Amino acid sequence: MTITRVLPLIIMLASNTALAEMKDEMATGLPPVLMEKTDTSNDGRIDRQEFENRIIEIFHSTDKDGDQRLSIQELGDVNDKVFQEADKNKNKKLNVKEYIRFRFADFERVDQDNDNLITPRELQEW
Numbered sequence: 001m002t003i004t005r006v007l008p009l010i011i012m013l014a015s016n017t018a019l020a021e022m023k024d025e026m027a028t029g030l031p032p033v034l035m036e037k038t039d040t041s042n043d044g045r046i047d048r049q050e051f052e053n054r055i056i057e058i059f060h061s062t063d064k065d066g067d068q069r070l071s072i073q074e075l076g077d078v079n080d081k082v083f084q085e086a087d088k089n090k091n092k093k094l095n096v097k098e099y100i101r102f103r104f105a106d107f108e109r110v111d112q113d114n115d116n117l118i119t120p121r122e123l124q125e126w
Contacts, residue, residue, distance in 0.1 A: 035120060046118040048107065055103045059096050069093035 038046045038054040071093050072083050086102035110118050110126045
C-alpha cells in the first residue's frame, strides 16, 4: 500500500465525523477509529465489542444537540441516499442502534478473513 493511499486513510480514521466520509451509495471507509483508541485490550486487534464501544463514543460526540439521535445536519457532508438507507424507522434521524448497525458494515468490509477481528494487516490491506 502506498503512502498516497495510506495517508488519506489515516486522516479519515482520525476524524470525529462518522458519516461525513460517505461519497456515494456505499460506505467508503472504516468509521473514524484509530487502532490505539479502539483496541482497549491492547492485543493488537479490534474485536466487535471494542468496535461497538468506539462507535457509541463517536455517536455521542457527534450528537451536538444531545437528543440521542443524529440528524443529517449533525453528520455534515452525507449522501442523502446513504443516510436514508441507514434510517430504518424513517424519522430522518439515526438512533444509536441504527448508527451501530450502519457502521458495522465497515467492520465486515475490513475483516477480510471473517474472524470477527480487525488486525493491522487487514486495516492496511483495506
